[in-house]
Every structure is written in structure tokens, then in C-alpha cells.
Amino acid sequence: ETGVTQTPRHLVMGMTNKKSLKCEQHLGHNAMYWYKQSAKKPLELMFVYNFKEQTENNSVPSRFSPECPNSSHLFLHLHTLQPEDSALYLCASSLELESSYEQYFGPGTRLTVT
Amino acid sequence: GENVEQHPSTLSVQEGDSAVIKCTYSDSASNYFPWYKQELGKGPQLIIDIRSNVGEKKDQRIAVTLNKTAKHFSLHITETQPEDSAVYFCAATPNQAGTALIFGKGTTLSVSS
Numbered sequence: 001e002t003g004v005t006q007t008p009r010h011l012v013m014g015m016t017n018k019k020s021l022k023c024e025q026h027l028g029h030n031a032m033y034w035y036k037q038s039a040k041k042p043l044e045l046m047f048v049y050n051f052k053e054q055t056e057n058n059s060v061p062s063r064f065s066p067e068c069p070n071s072s073h074l075f076l077h078l079h080t081l082q083p084e085d086s087a088l089y090l091c092a093s094s095l096e097l098e099s100s101y102e103q104y105f106g107p108g109t110r111l112t113v114t
Numbered sequence: 115g116e117n118v119e120q121h122p123s124t125l126s127v128q129e130g131d132s133a134v135i136k137c138t139y140s141d142s143a144s145n146y147f148p149w150y151k152q153e154l155g156k157g158p159q160l161i162i163d164i165r166s167n168v169g170e171k172k173d174q175r176i177a178v179t180l181n182k183t184a185k186h187f188s189l190h191i192t193e194t195q196p197e198d199s200a201v202y203f204c205a206a207t208p209n210q211a212g213t214a215l216i217f218g219k220g221t222t223l224s225v226s227s
Contacts, residue, residue, distance in 0.1 A: 002157065002159065040123075042216075042217045042220070043158075043203065043217040045215075103160070105159065107156050107157050108156075108157050
């Protein structure tokens with residue numbers, strides 16, 4: 001266990017549904033990240049939060065909406081997704097928002113959009 | 115911005131053989147290069163990293179080398195075992211404060227016994 005948990009582990013949703021992914025870290029870290037992992041592609045950074053404040057949004061479509069109520073919890077709200085959004089969504093955390101700090105990843109949520 | 119290329123995309127070796135995975139990066143100011151291992155059903159896990167002030171680092175059967183002039187770094191696994199089978203990702207830092215890692219596409223390593 002890395003100290004980063006994600007729920008649900010698997011999610012199937014229709015294009016008109018609204019769902020949320022949850023991430024929780026028990027490491028006392030201050031920075032949290034959402035990544036998208038698709039087959040044959042590099043990990044794509046989606047959002048970065050530092051001390052609950054969003055510091056980076058890598059041109060992610062508005063159908064993905066992040067929320068960080070505190071340094072330990074991170075959500076990704078999903079609505080009107082497209083089939084190409086099907087992927088593994090990974091949450092990660094690091095002690096500080098500096099790329100030289102080790103990032104700890106959760107197990108991911110496998111999302112299928114039908 | 116930073117771009118990381120990783121090769122090969124797949125690698126099959128016999129148990130006991132060595133495996134080498136190579137990555138190149140584009141931003142000469144990058145200074146931190148971690149390697150992650152992702153097993154089936156799990157998130158990536160850091161296995162070794164290297165900073166630009168050293169050329170090589172070793173941890174038991176795993177070693178990483180860095181050539182800053184050529185802008186490439188490599189992961190070496192010796193005496194491979196079936197449990198080494200996984201997807202391996204290299205990453206590099208862009209030279210921008212407060213930004214996260216840039217990852218390669220990954221290498222699927224299969225170790226057959």
C-alpha cells in the first residue's frame with residue numbers, strides 16, 4: 001500500500017451520467033495530482049493542487065471538474081463524458097509541489113464510458 | 115517544453131538475463147529522473163531515481179545511468195526474475211518551478227522462466 005487510496009476501482013458510465021472519483025492520501029502530503037493513463041500513451045497530467053489550490057490545468061475539457069476540499073482529499077467530477085475518455089485515472093500525491101519530490105500513486109480507477 | 119522518449123515499448127527476456135530500458139529528454143535543464151514500475155492493477159511505484167549531479171546510481175539489481183551531455187538515461191535490471199515483469203516508466207522534470215513530472219510512454223517488460 002502506498003498510502004493513497006482511490007474509489008471506486010472500476011466505473012462504467014453512460015455519456016449522460018454524472019459520477020465522481022475520489023482520492024484520499026494518508027501521508028501528510030501537500031500536493032495532489034490527477035493523471036489520465038491511456039493505452040500506448042504517456043501518463044497525462046490533468047490537474048495539480050498545492051495546499052488545496054489548483055496550480056495547473058493542462059487544457060483538460062470542462063467535462064472533467066476537480067475539487068480539493070483539503071490537502072488529504074481530491075475529487076474528479078465527471079459529466080457528459082465521451083467514449084475516448086475511457087482510461088485509467090490515477091491520483092498521486094507528493095510532499096511538496098516540486099517535481100523532485102517522489103510522487104506516490106494510488107491504484108487508479110478504471111473508467112469505461114459507454 | 116520537456117519531451118521524454120522511451121524505448122523499447124516492449125522487452126522480453128529470459129529469467130537471469132539483463133534488461134535495459136532507455137530514455138531521452140529534450141530540456142537540458144532537467145535535473146531529476148525517476149523510474150516507476152507499474153504492476154497489473156496497481157499504480158506506478160518509484161523504484162529508483164537519479165539527480166543530475168551524479169552519473170550512476172545502483173540499488174541491488176537495479177541501476178540507473180545518466181548522460182547529461184547526450185540527454186539520455188537508462189534503467190538496468192540484472193539477474194531478472196519473473197516478478198520483474200511489469201510496465202516501467204521513466205520521467206524527467208521540466209525546468210519550471212512548481213510543475214510536475216513528464217513521463218515516457220512506458221516499456222512492458224516480460225521475464226519468462
